[in-house]
Structure formats: C-alpha cells, structure tokens
Amino acid sequence: MNQLSIFKLLNLVIRRDLLLAMRRRADVLTILVFFVLVVSLFPLGVGPEMDMLRKMAAGVLWVAALLASMLSLGRLFSADYLDGTLEQMMLAPQSLSVLVLGKMIAHWFVSGLPLVLMAPVLGLQFDMSVPALLVLMLSLLLGTPILSMLGAIGAALTLGLRGGGVLLSLLVLPLCIPVLIFGSGAVEAVTSGLSVVSNLSLIGALFVLCLVFTPWVTAQALRISME
Amino acid sequence: MAINWFKYSAPSTFYGLAGKMIPWFAIPSVVLFAVGLYIGFFVAPVDAVQGEAYRIIFIHVPASILSMFLYLVMAGYAALGLIFNTRLSSMMATALAPTGAMFAFISLWTGALWGKPMWGAWWVWDARLTSELILLFLYFGFIALHASIDDPRRADRAAALLAIVGSVNVPIIYFSVKWWNTLHQGSTIKFTGTSMHVAMQEAMFITLLACWFYAVAMALIRVRSIILERERNNLWVSELKEVNS
Numbered sequence A: 001m002n003q004l005s006i007f008k009l010l011n012l013v014i015r016r017d018l019l020l021a022m023r024r025r026a027d028v029l030t031i032l033v034f035f036v037l038v039v040s041l042f043p044l045g046v047g048p049e050m051d052m053l054r055k056m057a058a059g060v061l062w063v064a065a066l067l068a069s070m071l072s073l074g075r076l077f078s079a080d081y082l083d084g085t086l087e088q089m090m091l092a093p094q095s096l097s098v099l100v101l102g103k104m105i106a107h108w109f110v111s112g113l114p115l116v117l118m119a120p121v122l123g124l125q126f127d128m129s130v131p132a133l134l135v136l137m138l139s140l141l142l143g144t145p146i147l148s149m150l151g152a153i154g155a156a157l158t159l160g161l162r163g164g165g166v167l168l169s170l171l172v173l174p175l176c177i178p179v180l181i182f183g184s185g186a187v188e189a190v191t192s193g194l195s196v197v198s199n200l201s202l203i204g205a206l207f208v209l210c211l212v213f214t215p216w217v218t219a220q221a222l223r224i225s226m227e
Numbered sequence B: 001m002a003i004n005w006f007k008y009s010a011p012s013t014f015y016g017l018a019g020k021m022i023p024w025f026a027i028p029s030v031v032l033f034a035v036g037l038y039i040g041f042f043v044a045p046v047d048a049v050q051g052e053a054y055r056i057i058f059i060h061v062p063a064s065i066l067s068m069f070l071y072l073v074m075a076g077y078a079a080l081g082l083i084f085n086t087r088l089s090s091m092m093a094t095a096l097a098p099t100g101a102m103f104a105f106i107s108l109w110t111g112a113l114w115g116k117p118m119w120g121a122w123w124v125w126d127a128r129l130t131s132e133l134i135l136l137f138l139y140f141g142f143i144a145l146h147a148s149i150d151d152p153r154r155a156d157r158a159a160a161l162l163a164i165v166g167s168v169n170v171p172i173i174y175f176s177v178k179w180w181n182t183l184h185q186g187s188t189i190k191f192t193g194t195s196m197h198v199a200m201q202e203a204m205f206i207t208l209l210a211c212w213f214y215a216v217a218m219a220l221i222r223v224r225s226i227i228l229e230r231e232r233n234n235l236w237v238s239e240l241k242e243v244n245s
Helices: A006-023 A025-046 A050-073 A075-082 A085-091 A096-125 A130-157 A164-191 A197-226 B005-009 B011-043 B052-084 B087-119 B127-148 B152-184 B198-230
Strands: none
Touching: A006 A025, A006 A096, A025 A050, A025 A096, A050 A075, A050 A096, A050 A130, A050 A164, A075 A085, A075 A096, A075 A130, A085 A096, A085 A197, A096 A130, A096 A197, A130 A164, A130 A197, A130 B152, A164 A197, A164 B127, A164 B152, A197 B152, B005 B011, B011 B052, B011 B087, B011 B198, B052 B087, B052 B127, B052 B152, B052 B198, B087 B127, B087 B152, B087 B198, B127 B152
C-alpha cells in the first residue's frame, strides 16, 4: 500500500477527478461560457472605441478569469465531501497534501486551462496585438494555477457552510490581487514596449510559493472543516 | 512574586482580570484623546502648505497604524489558539477583529476627507489607500468566516488559518500594489513630514496612545462578552453577581 510513489498517487487523483469532470461536461462548459459572457459585457458597458478597449483588454480578461475561477471553486471538495470520499482520503495512509495537490491540478485542467486557451480569441475582440496576446496567454498560464491553489484554501475553509459561494469569494479575492496586478501588468508592459520579464518572474515566484505551501495549508483547512 | 500566567489563560479567571483591567485602559484613553485633540486643534500651528486641513492626521495616522498593527496582533492570537489549542487566544482574536476593521474604515474615511481639499479627489488609487482598502476586506473576510460557522471551535480554527494566510499575504499585497501604482501613474503628492512641528508630533503621539488604549479596552470588553456567551452553561458563570442580578 505504501509503495505507491508520490507521482503515481498524483496521477491517480488527477485522472480520477478529470474522469469525474468529463462525466459532467456541462459544469466545465458553464464556466467557459461565463468567462466569455463577462468579457463580452465590458465593450457593451463602456462603448466600442477600439483605443479604450485595447487598453482595458488585459485587465478585463484577467478580472473575468478571476471571477470564473471563483465559480468553480465551490465544487472542488463539495462532491467528495458529500459522498464521503473526502473522509476516506483523510484516513488514507498517503499524505493528504499530495492528494490535495492532485485535486488542485485537476481543477486547473478543468477550469484554468480552458480559460488560457480561450483568452486569445477574446483578446482579438479587443484588438490586442499578437505579442500582447502571447504574453497574456503566458501570464494566464502561470497565473491561473495560483488562483486554483489559493482558491482551494478558501474552498476547504468554507466546506459545507451555508452561503459558501459568496463567502468563498470574499475570502479568496483579496488574496488574488497580486496575481491580477502582475498578470495584467505584464501585458501592459509589452504594449508599452517594456520588458515583461519582471512581471512574469514575480508571477512565477508566487506560483512556486503557492506550490510549496498551499497544499499543506489546504490539507490543514480540510482537517479543521472535517473534524 | 512570580505571576502565574497560565492561571489567566483560563476564561473563568481571565474574565475577572479583564473586568479589573478595563478602567485602567478606558479612562486613560479618554484623557489622552482629550489632551491629544486639544494640542492638535488649538496648540499645533497651522501647516504652511496644507492649512487647517492637515489636522485630520491626528485621527488618521493613529487609525492607520492601529488598523495594520491590530491585524498582526489578531493573527498572532489566532496562531497561538491554533497551535496551543487555548480557547482564550482565539476569543481575543475574535474580539480584536471588529476594532481593527473599524480603525481601517476610519483611516479610509478620514483619508478621503483629507484627500478632497489636498488632492482634489475623494479617492485616488494611491498604493497606501488601496492596500488599506484590501486590509479592510481581509478583516471582513475574517469576521464573515467566523460568523458563518456555527461550531465556535471550528470557527476559531478556520478563521485562525485564514488570518495567518492573510498576514503572510499582507506584505505581498502591499508591494504589488505599490509597484502597480508606480507603473500606472506618476507619484502623487506625498506628505513628507521631515520637519514636523514639535506640537504636531506630540499631538499625534498622544492620540496614537489614546487609540491604543481604546483598542485594548474595547477588546477586553468584547472578550468578556464572548467569554460569557460561550461559557454560559458553566457553573462559574451562573454564580457571577452580574448574571444573577
């Protein structure tokens, strides 16, 4: 039993969660549609002037990605919590942090990666240049996993609470502000001809920091919520 | 004589101690406020650049300092409660949160009142204003999470974890907002208090102390209520004079 290596374990958890997500494809699509819808609302709200839209694009896409990832967080642990799987995971001899990391990665595949792939298409609607689109994708690629990881802490803390969704956003959104700033800052930098290295490095640093600490913190939060 | 600190980590003994301590913080707070505001409004000279409007700093600066400091104290108590499983530490963290949130709000409100005559706008997206606003949201998150969990022990521990994550995040948020600000706009008018008048310094220092004493007094009053609420089924509570009368 204990022979299971960390990578095998991760692989198992990710495949299980992805399989479950594929059985309920509508959930994944809803998030994507929400993302597209929110981004499309902005030009309707502020007017169709291309100059302004080009300036806003990165921020709008990043805020929409932030909101879309909040939507899916509620489901990160709740299904496993309701059918008792989560309890079994805690009793398992394997490290809960690794199991949690697997769930985070699977969550990102389902809710983060589609946004990254969709972003350039939406960016074209805002008349973004090709270099800006590439940097936007890169910043989302580095940044959306951070949203999943930070969000997991909030999801674990609000597990099984009434009004969990709104509360979850209240807890997690302030923590995500640095990612938003550096993510849209990178795009801003490339459009004004500056180097994007500093912004992307900072997101990368946040990513590594989250990768090390959030699985453990989320595991602790789950233990608090489940006792 | 050595004081047995552990004795006062029990809610039942701390309840009495807190009751005795409150006047020692509440009365100095009122006196210091009166003295500090008198010096601030009547003794301190008019500022050469900012005129009379600068006098709002005698409220604004202490409130800002305490709003940040109280978050750390709150997270510290929450961490103690989480690590040593002491009920009183968690109760103190819960008791501090509303006071900290109030100071953050006062700091933003007075900042807006000062900003209108100085900067010509109620609100500018200055780094310090923005991070203070985010701090207020962090306080709200702590209070909301604690309020929405019915079991007080689980609420304590969950909120504690959130407070610790938040306090790790505070410097990251502060610097990210600072860099964001310099990226987006040129430096706004900065209040560089290099040559502050002595009376100004005195007034600010005294009101800072007053706010400090006020925060301690408020936290003690609130923690007494929390203790009574949580321990209401215990014998010692039913034997209290104020409960029976």
